[in-house]
Amino acid sequence: xxxxxxxxxxxxxxxxxxxxxxxxxxxxxxxxxxxxxxxxxxxxxxxxxxxxxxxxxxxxxxxxxxxxxxxxxxxxxxxxxxxxxxxxxxxxxxxxxxxxxxxxxxxxxxxxxxxxxxxxxxxxxxxxxxxxxxx
Numbered sequence: 280x281x282x283x284x285x286x287x288x289x290x291x292x293x294x295x296x297x298x299x300x301x302x303x304x305x306x307x308x309x310x311x312x313x314x315x316x317x318x319x320x321x322x323x324x325x326x327x328x329x330x331x332x333x334x335x336x337x338x339x340x341x342x343x344x345x346x347x348x349x350x351x352x353x354x355x356x357x358x359x360x361x362x363x364x365x366x367x368x369x370x371x372x373x374x375x376x377x378x379x380x381x382x383x384x385x386x387x388x389x390x391x392x393x394x395x396x397x398x399x400x401x402x403x404x405x406x407x408x409x410x411x412x413x414x
Contacts, residue, residue: 316348329361329365333368342376345369346366349369
């Protein structure tokens with residue numbers, strides 16, 4: 280089945296495969312999501328803390344939760360700049376994760392088929408023209 284918008288081939292499965300959760304890194308396995316967020320807020324100026332938090336949320340497929348935590352802080356004058364930057368990073372990570380799951384379609388077989396059909400049509404028209412002239 281192909282996507283109507285972009286033409287990417289999508290796999291259709293009769294039953295969804297069971298979801299296997301990836302291992303969660305230390306940052307969220309030892310602490311709950313609330314506690315890891317609280318630790319991040321305490322060290323807000325540390326870029327490495329934000330990167331580790333986003334990496335842990337990406338590994339746990341929880342980027343939406345991370346975005347929901349950063350979004351209310353966009354209006355905060357002290358934390359808004361960092362929150363906007365991290366929301367942009369979350370959007371980029373989500374797009375990359377989505378792009379990694381897409382199956383790319385090789386356009387070469389389609390081009391070959393089109394070329395073959397065009398050659399056959401040309402040969403048919405040329406044959407009809409010679410037949411008409413020979414009559």
